[in-house]
Amino acid sequence: MGREFIEIFEEWAKDYDESVAGQDPQYAAVFANYEGILNEVTARSTGTVLEFGVGTGNLSEKLLQAGLDVIGIEPSQAMLDIAKEKHPELTVLEGDFLTYPVSDTPVNTIVSTYAFHHLTDDEKAIAVKQFKEILKENGKIVFGDTMFASEIEKQAMIDSAKEKGFSALAEDLQREYYPIIDTLEDIFTTNGFDIEFKQMNHFVWIITAIKNKE
Numbered sequence: 001m002g003r004e005f006i007e008i009f010e011e012w013a014k015d016y017d018e019s020v021a022g023q024d025p026q027y028a029a030v031f032a033n034y035e036g037i038l039n040e041v042t043a044r045s046t047g048t049v050l051e052f053g054v055g056t057g058n059l060s061e062k063l064l065q066a067g068l069d070v071i072g073i074e075p076s077q078a079m080l081d082i083a084k085e086k087h088p089e090l091t092v093l094e095g096d097f098l099t100y101p102v103s104d105t106p107v108n109t110i111v112s113t114y115a116f117h118h119l120t121d122d123e124k125a126i127a128v129k130q131f132k133e134i135l136k137e138n139g140k141i142v143f144g145d146t147m148f149a150s151e152i153e154k155q156a157m158i159d160s161a162k163e164k165g166f167s168a169l170a171e172d173l174q175r176e177y178y179p180i181i182d183t184l185e186d187i188f189t190t191n192g193f194d195i196e197f198k199q200m201n202h203f204v205w206i207i208t209a210i211k212n213k214e
């Protein structure tokens, strides 16, 4: 479950760092302020951090530089190999948002950037329920990802991509499970989190979800 897009990342891994640097015009707006997004997720993280979908390890690098203990989880072998090559000191384990080697280490923060939308909304709810179990008291989830204020806004972004001739972006926005903010809010609050949203570019928002006491 949740691994249906891995082939895309096996292919994309070798050029991925060029895309995030804005060199692919179709994705330039998606990756606008990429460094700022990673910095903001890092600034909100504490203690032992479990990172999902590490890709080539760009967020992991910032978390390590901030002195945090990072356990990375990544399902694509090609991405995982690059992350390990760039950061030999990083622990990266094979796994995904739903199935991962759980250690006994209590986790303070669960982070991810540009990855949670690979799960359907039902899978997102299962993942969040599991995260609550492994987070320490007052633990938090900090995710940066593409999401939309409404279905109307999402359709407008798809139409705009088509008008610009960005067919790969338009297909991506229709193929993967980019959520509506109200849906995410419902998933997190139902599973016992207080959640905040902050917009970082035309596509990406950061969500910070803090585990309730109850």
Ligand SMILES: C[S@@+](CC[C@H](N)C(=O)[O-])C[C@H]1O[C@@H](n2cnc3c(N)ncnc32)[C@H](O)[C@@H]1O
Pocket: 001, 002, 003, 005, 006, 009, 020, 052, 053, 054, 055, 056, 057, 058, 059, 073, 074, 075, 076, 079, 095, 096, 097, 098, 112, 113, 114, 115, 118, 119
């Ligand atoms: C767009 S890349 C983001 C990489 C990195 N987090 C970043 O911000 O640059 C998406 C990553 O999520 C991974 N991924 C895809 N499906 C996943 C899943 N079900 N669980 C965890 N990671 C997944 C991909 O293999 C890829 O490395």
